[in-house]
Amino acid sequence: xVAIAALAALVGGLVAVLIPWLPESASEEMDRIVFTYxxxxxxxxxxxxxxxxxIVYAVWTFRAQPDDDTDGPPIHGHTGLEIAWTVVxxxxxxxxxVVSAVVLSQNADAGRxxxxxxxxxxxxxxxxxxxxxxxxxxxxxxVDRGVEFTMVSADVIHSLWIPQMGQKQDVVxxxxxxxxxxPTRTGRFTLICTELCGLGHxxxxxxxxxxSQANFxxxxxxxxxxxxxxxxxxxxxxxxxxxxxDQELGATTFAQAGCGGCHALAKAxxxxxxxxxxxxxxxxxxxxxxxxxxxxxxxIVDPDAVIAPDYQxxxxxxxxxxxxxxxxxxxxxxxxxxxxxx
Numbered sequence: 001x002v003a004i005a006a007l008a009a010l011v012g013g014l015v016a017v018l019i020p021w022l023p024e025s026a027s028e029e030m031d032r033i034v035f036t037y038x039x040x041x042x043x044x045x046x047x048x049x050x051x052x053x054x055i056v057y058a059v060w061t062f063r064a065q066p067d068d069d070t071d072g073p074p075i076h077g078h079t080g081l082e083i084a085w086t087v088v089x090x091x092x093x094x095x096x097x098v099v100s101a102v103v104l105s106q107n108a109d110a111g112r113x114x115x116x117x118x119x120x121x122x123x124x125x126x127x128x129x130x131x132x133x134x135x136x137x138x139x140x141x142x143v144d145r146g147v148e149f150t151m152v153s154a155d156v157i158h159s160l161w162i163p164q165m166g167q168k169q170d171v172v173x174x175x176x177x178x179x180x181x182x183p184t185r186t187g188r189f190t191l192i193c194t195e196l197c198g199l200g201h202x203x204x205x206x207x208x209x210x211x212s213q214a215n216f217x218x219x220x221x222x223x224x225x226x227x228x229x230x231x232x233x234x235x236x237x238x239x240x241x242x243x244x245x246d247q248e249l250g251a252t253t254f255a256q257a258g259c260g261g262c263h264a265l266a267k268a269x270x271x272x273x274x275x276x277x278x279x280x281x282x283x284x285x286x287x288x289x290x291x292x293x294x295x296x297x298x299x300i301v302d303p304d305a306v307i308a309p310d311y312q313x314x315x316x317x318x319x320x321x322x323x324x325x326x327x328x329x330x331x332x333x334x335x336x337x338x339x340x341x342x
Contacts, residue, residue: 001053001054001057002053004052004053004056004057005049005050005052005053006049008048008049008052008053009045009046009048009049012044012045012048012049013045016041016045021037022034022037023163023164024164025164025165025166025184026162026164026165026183026184026185026187026189026210027162027164027165027166027167027181027182027183027184028182028184029107029165029166029167029180029181029182030164030165030166030167031184032103032106032107032166033103033107033166034166035099035103036096036099036100036103039096039099040096043092043095043096047089047092107166107167107180108178108180109146109180110146110147110148110180110182111146111182113145114145114146114147114148114180115130115131115141115142115145115146115147115148116131116147116148116150117129117130117139117147117148117149117150118149118150118151118152119149119150119151119152119160119171120151120152120154120323121151121152121153121154121158121160121171121193122153122154122155122258122317122319122323123155123156123197123198123200123204123258123316123317124193124197124198124200124201124203124204124258124261124262125137125204125206125256125257125258125261126139126160126191126193126204126206127256127323128140128206130220130223132220132224134220134223134224135325136223137206137255137256137257138206138207138208138209138256139191139206139207139208139209140208140209140210140211140216140219140220141181141183141208141209141210141211141216142183142210142211142212142213142216142217143183143184143185143186143210143211143212143213143216144182144183144184144213145182145183145213146180146181146182147180147181147182147183148178148179148180149169149178149179149180149181150176150177150178151169151171151176151177151178151179152171152173152175152176153171153172153173154173154317154319154322154323155173155197155317155319156173156197156198157170157171157172157173157195157197158170158171158193158195158197158204159171159193159194159195160179160191160193161191161192161193161194162181162189162190162191162192162208163189163190163192164189165181165183165189167179167180167181168194170195171195183210185210186210186211186212187209187210188207188208188209188210189207189208189209189210190205190206190207190208191205191206191207191208192204192205193205198315199262199274199315200258200261200262200272200274203258203260203261203262203272204258204261246330246331246334246335247331247334247335247338248331249327249328249331249335250331250332250333250334250335250336251267251268251335253324253328253329253331253332253335254268254332254335254336255268257320257323257324257328257332259278259332260272261274262274262275262315262316263275263276263277263278264277264278264279265277265278265279265336266279267279274315275308275311275315275316276308276311278336281295281296281336281337284306284308288306292337293333293334293337296332296333296336296337297329297333300320300321300324300329300332300333301320301321301329302318303316303317303318304316304318
């Protein structure tokens with residue numbers, strides 16, 4: 001029976017070790033999660049080995065002969081054994097619970113002087129707001145510093161998860177949720193939504209960069225100094241111009257707001273079919289009886305005002321007027337009204 005248990009433990013251990021079940025850790029929180037995982041896994045391997053050994057030994061040793069039709073001997077039970085197989089699992093479960101509780105408590109502690117980032121989620125894009133009202137659709141973090149995320153959703157339930165950093169938290173409409181991540185290595189990662197949030201759920205991702213603390217400070221200062229729409233032409237349009245600055249900011253807003261996850265637009269290189277194509281909106285604007293820029297703006301601010309044939313209302317988020325700055329909204333209107341790029 002000992003030999004069978006050793007063989008079962010060896011097989012279980014090889015399965016646990018040789019298959020890369022978890023991504024390589026990139027945060028302190030993930031390190032603790034990995035420890036909890038292996039703590040529970042080792043306990044499970046031991047239980048598996050013991051149970052497998054007893055079952056195989058009992059089936060082989062006490063098997064009935066082909067011509068044996070007699071009943072087995074009546075056995076009342078074994079009080080000591082029953083106490084053991086009740087107390088030992090209870091102790092193991094309590095141990096796993098205590099370790100998990102300690103890890104949860106530690107993973108919720110951002111430490112002293114954490115970086116605070118507000119997260120705004122909407123179908124099907126993420127936006128990150130840093131101190132000083134610096135906004136970005138790319139999540140940029142400093143290494144070896146706790147980051148405290150405060151998260152809100154504009155529409156449905158989303159869930160923030162960076163696989164290499166372990167922590168995962170739902171983002172719920174009407175509720176502010178929080179999560180802490182402390183990156184431990186620089187590099188590029190991907191933030192994904194893990195809660196089915198609509199037709200474009202699979203496209204709801206955001207790039208993540210972890211920089212050295214000096215490089216992060218420089219990036220944050222650069223973003224704080226940059227003004228929305230910087231690089232526009234000298235003319236002062238009313239949101240309908242097509243200067244290089246408007247086009248550049250419009251293209252950036254189109255990508256960062258997640259528009260390409262639902263709409264096809266040749267000059268943006270997107271081919272999604274959840275919503276109507278945006279390459280030529282002249283016919284739709286003529287049918288609505290308004291100029292193209294006005295049609296584009298109203299379609300962004302009030303997407304259910306005019307529904308394209310073969311498409312359903314209530315799919316496109318209705319909060320872009322709040323989530324986009326006036327400069328971003330103007331630039332996006334100009335970008336979509338300007339026709340294909342040369």
